Amino acid sequence: LIVNALSAPPTESKVLLAKAISFTNKANSNPIFADKACSLWTEALQDKNLVEFAETMHALFASVLARVGRDREALIEYEKSLKLLEESGATSKSATKAEIDIRLGKGKCLQRLLLYDEARNTFIDASNRCGRNGFVGNSWESTSSSESLRRAALCSMRLGDLKSAINTLNRDEKYLDPETAGMLGGLCLLRESSSFGVSKNNEQSSKRALELLHFAIDKSYSPLFDWLYCTNEMKQQRGQTVLFTSLVDRQCDIFLLFADVNNSPFDDSDLIQLDDKILLHSLMTRTPFSKTNSKNFWPTGFVLPDDYNSFYENHIVGSSNNENGCVKWMLKDRAGYGSHGNRVASVGDIYDLFSSEDYNINPKDSILCQRIVDPPMTINGRKFSLRIYVVYFPPYKQNGIPAGIYLSSLGLVKFAFAVYDGKSAKFSSIGDQYMTNSGRGNGRSSDQRDLEYLRMTFERNSLDYDEMWEKIKCSVKTVMREFLELKNDQSNHSKATQGNYQPFGTLPKVLGFDFMIDAFQNPWLLEVNRFPGLEPRSNLDSDVKHAVIYDAWVAAAKRIGAPVVFGRGFCRPSISKDFSLEELSM
Numbered sequence: 001l002i003v004n005a006l007s008a009p010p011t012e013s014k015v016l017l018a019k020a021i022s023f024t025n026k027a028n029s030n031p032i033f034a035d036k037a038c039s040l041w042t043e044a045l046q047d048k049n050l051v052e053f054a055e056t057m058h059a060l061f062a063s064v065l066a067r068v069g070r071d072r073e074a075l076i077e078y079e080k081s082l083k084l085l086e087e088s089g090a091t092s093k094s095a096t097k098a099e100i101d102i103r104l105g106k107g108k109c110l111q112r113l114l115l116y117d118e119a120r121n122t123f124i125d126a127s128n129r130c131g132r133n134g135f136v137g138n139s140w141e142s143t144s145s146s147e148s149l150r151r152a153a154l155c156s157m158r159l160g161d162l163k164s165a166i167n168t169l170n171r172d173e174k175y176l177d178p179e180t181a182g183m184l185g186g187l188c189l190l191r192e193s194s195s196f197g198v199s200k201n202n203e204q205s206s207k208r209a210l211e212l213l214h215f216a217i218d219k220s221y222s223p224l225f226d227w228l229y230c231t232n233e234m235k236q237q238r239g240q241t242v243l244f245t246s247l248v249d250r251q252c253d254i255f256l257l258f259a260d261v262n263n264s265p266f267d268d269s270d271l272i273q274l275d276d277k278i279l280l281h282s283l284m285t286r287t288p289f290s291k292t293n294s295k296n297f298w299p300t301g302f303v304l305p306d307d308y309n310s311f312y313e314n315h316i317v318g319s320s321n322n323e324n325g326c327v328k329w330m331l332k333d334r335a336g337y338g339s340h341g342n343r344v345a346s347v348g349d350i351y352d353l354f355s356s357e358d359y360n361i362n363p364k365d366s367i368l369c370q371r372i373v374d375p376p377m378t379i380n381g382r383k384f385s386l387r388i389y390v391v392y393f394p395p396y397k398q399n400g401i402p403a404g405i406y407l408s409s410l411g412l413v414k415f416a417f418a419v420y421d422g423k424s425a426k427f428s429s430i431g432d433q434y435m436t437n438s439g440r441g442n443g444r445s446s447d448q449r450d451l452e453y454l455r456m457t458f459e460r461n462s463l464d465y466d467e468m469w470e471k472i473k474c475s476v477k478t479v480m481r482e483f484l485e486l487k488n489d490q491s492n493h494s495k496a497t498q499g500n501y502q503p504f505g506t507l508p509k510v511l512g513f514d515f516m517i518d519a520f521q522n523p524w525l526l527e528v529n530r531f532p533g534l535e536p537r538s539n540l541d542s543d544v545k546h547a548v549i550y551d552a553w554v555a556a557a558k559r560i561g562a563p564v565v566f567g568r569g570f571c572r573p574s575i576s577k578d579f580s581l582e583e584l585s586m
Helices: 002-007 010-029 031-044 049-067 073-085 098-114 116-130 140-158 162-170 178-193 203-220 224-234 254-261 269-275 277-284 288-294 308-316 347-354 427-434 451-458 464-493 537-560
Strands: 301-304 327-332 342-344 367-371 382-393 404-415 447-450 510-515 523-529 579-585
Touching: 010 031, 010 049, 031 049, 049 073, 049 098, 049 269, 049 367, 073 098, 098 116, 098 140, 098 447, 140 162, 140 178, 140 269, 162 178, 162 277, 178 203, 178 224, 203 224, 224 254, 254 537, 269 464, 269 510, 269 523, 277 288, 277 301, 277 367, 277 464, 277 523, 288 382, 288 464, 301 308, 308 347, 308 537, 327 347, 342 347, 342 451, 382 537, 404 464, 404 537, 447 451, 451 464, 464 523, 510 537
Parallel strands: none
Antiparallel strands: 301 367, 327 342, 327 367, 382 404, 382 510, 404 447, 404 579, 510 523
16 A cells, blocks of 8 residues: 555655655664654654554554664554554454564564563464464465464563473474474473473483474574584584584674574573563662672662652652752663663652652553662763673583683773763753663664773773772672572472473573773672673674674583584684683682
8 A cells, every 4th residue: 555655646745654664664774763763653643644554654663663672662553553453354354464573573572571471472373363274384474473483482481481382382393494493492402301301202302302403403594503402412422523513604694693592592581580670679689688798889779669658768858959850860661772761860750750649550560760870980071881791601400510600801881972961951862961872773872992992091090990890790790699599599499390491501691781880980780681782783892792702602612511613604703812701600
């Protein structure tokens, strides 16, 4: 309909529609165009002459919002699009690819918002709508259904439900593509290596898992399946084994393939305790001992609305009008990336938001109200944050190997767009003073440097970088120690169920710890990213991320006693001549 409309003589409304589509296409490859695309779609959806295209416009608007991390808003637009589809009777007929794309988009938003159960159901609905009966293996229905089921299984794994993940993929057994086969093979290996997976048919199950992985290795680019297959085979082999040989002749960016493994379904599902900002705050304050250990690096915070009375008594009662207008707090949603879901607030703002008797909030939508680091250290007048990379290996209980925690000496310095003045006079642009994440999507916060730049800045100003770094190291150790203790407590107190399993202790997981430095060179932890965006955005951060990824896999090879021989095409970037990871004792 849109194509036909745009081919007709232009009108003011059609010009607006064409412009919105153009900026949407540009935003897909460069998020700097997203803000303009969003404003154009807002205008187009109010144009009465474009009502017949509303279903598609809501979906395209949602895709742009999701592209820049505005998932809650995107979810609303996807819901509007699906409602219009239902009202038109389209959902009672065979599904179109456009409808399935909308359902997949909705599921991905739910997934990023950590609403994994809802996301899983959405993906399964999308697969069901594809109506797999009689489809050719390479049809769009087959491809979309396979993707939907893989994503549903991934959500099950994020919830720690291995049994459900396997059952979901087994629904697709007749149409297994390489990615689905590899994922199912890995899940079956995980089941067989867990206590509840031991059965009379254990050998046969393991054989099937390896067959699925071998099929995936031949057809897929992912090094994940190669790794799972080789590490299992190495249990029976000795001598030197060249890892990832299947990637040698691949015409692709191999580092991107390894970066993508960080998003695999096989990471530790308990990492939700770090990724969810509310749960991370609870972790840092769960016991008096935890509070004491974290008070020097974890900012004062309150979970609202549950802790509103405490916030009121400590920070609203007795505060002056001047204090009420000062921006001292950051309100954070449970989930969000690129600083989306974060907004700065004054005491007065928080009082206005939560004091109304009519105010009601779902517990899963609670927010973290956290004290802003003030006064901050600035460089050339701008605030900055540090992205510190930590590599985590879950306990490898099958071999009696404890968890492995490594701190990388490589990282990124991320600058805010605007000069910091600490005032609220220009509140419309206040976020540009405070938000430092390069993934914000507006193209204004992509100024980054590496940690060597920060070291030189410290030295030029006669500041002690090594002392600051030791504080970061202690902070990381404290967080990971609390995490492992909580993980162990939950394991000891939980009842054995068919869903319990031990994650692979051989797969490296790269975490992103975000710190801000105050004016006294003390680092304060802002959040922990389970999926820290390892895809490069510039030459500088590409070099840093590549080195971290490479060293993470070197550590993985050492962890299982394999020779560090990865095959041609996977080597250390020039930015780091030496191994950049330091193992932290727990």
